Amino acid sequence: MPNKILYFFFFICLSTTLVFAQEEPPAEDETTVEEMEENFIKVQDTISREPLNILGPSKAAFFSAVIPGMGQAYNKKYWKIPLVYAAIGIPAYFYIRNDKEYDRYRDAYKNRLAGVDDSNSEFATISNDGLIRAQRTFRRNKELSLLLALAGYALNIIDANVDAHLLQFNVDENLALKPHMKYNEMENTANLGLTLNFKF
Template identity: 30%
Template sequence: MRFTIVLFLCISFVSSAQEEIDTNSYPLDSTQVFEEEKDTLHSPKKAALYSLIPGGGQIYNHLAMPKGKKKAFWKIPIIYAGLGYTGYKFLQNHALQKDLKEEYLYRSENESPNLEAYASYDDQGILTLFEDARRSRDLMIFAFIAVYGLNILDAHVEAHFVNFDISKDLSLNIRPSLQGFRTPGLSFNLNFR
């Protein structure tokens, strides 16, 4: 019983909230007008999706900015440098970890060092180096993900500012004021011209 009452109220609310559109005030193909309006807006969601390919969202934002404000392209080399560095250090630490593991396994079977580079280390030193290489490798995985995520976040946030107008005629006036003829305060007036 309660379910039918709630369902009835929801249906009546939805039906009363719908507005009828007067088709005489629109051209015959009104869907085309809405699609054109929608496509002309700069979308932060599109910028984030384009950033799945690193730098794609920054290029999308750069192309959409007005002529005097274009500045998003300079971030692309930084993104690729961050991804390249973290990827390189990941591979380097992974290879070092594999070498140290092989060295430790060889020492446990043969009681002598395999590689000359690690001859001065004892078994505990090899294990310590192995743990350091593993920790650094895992840190580089997180750093790579962080750089990639910041790439997407930067494109999404900057897309909100593509059409943000900062004109030279902005002014802020700060004046003392009285609230209720008793409490002193400050009045802030921001003017857009």
């Protein structure tokens, strides 16, 4: 008798377990394929890039041509503005300095040719050839400083234009050129190379 009760109790437990096991679990997320596609499109829309500003590089170059450093400010690269003014300002400073020295030596040479007594001046110990050489040196330095200032001005415009182009450059992981290193077990060496990733 106790065995029958035990079997009966075991049968009830087993049947209840089977009944509950056959019931479908509540669906946690019943999304259809259409809903999944809509969600994917929404995610794509949120990570999509801003439309390209075709006139951006031209604007940056124009601003830098009008006021040096303004194109860098337009590109939000404010740290480049002091470099722009240093690239233009330092040669401009040396141009002014060399121009003043050139004028001093030229005036001294003209006064000597005009017969003005310069025995008490700072140029008394310098010969005529020395005055001519000094004028040539300062004129060459003045012209070189002017060229460097113009080069700094031109580089300021080029930098603003190129930087505006690079701001719109696609740096997505789907298009990437990355270095890689692979260990060669046969030769016990490391091989270096570049990997080009191009995905649609």
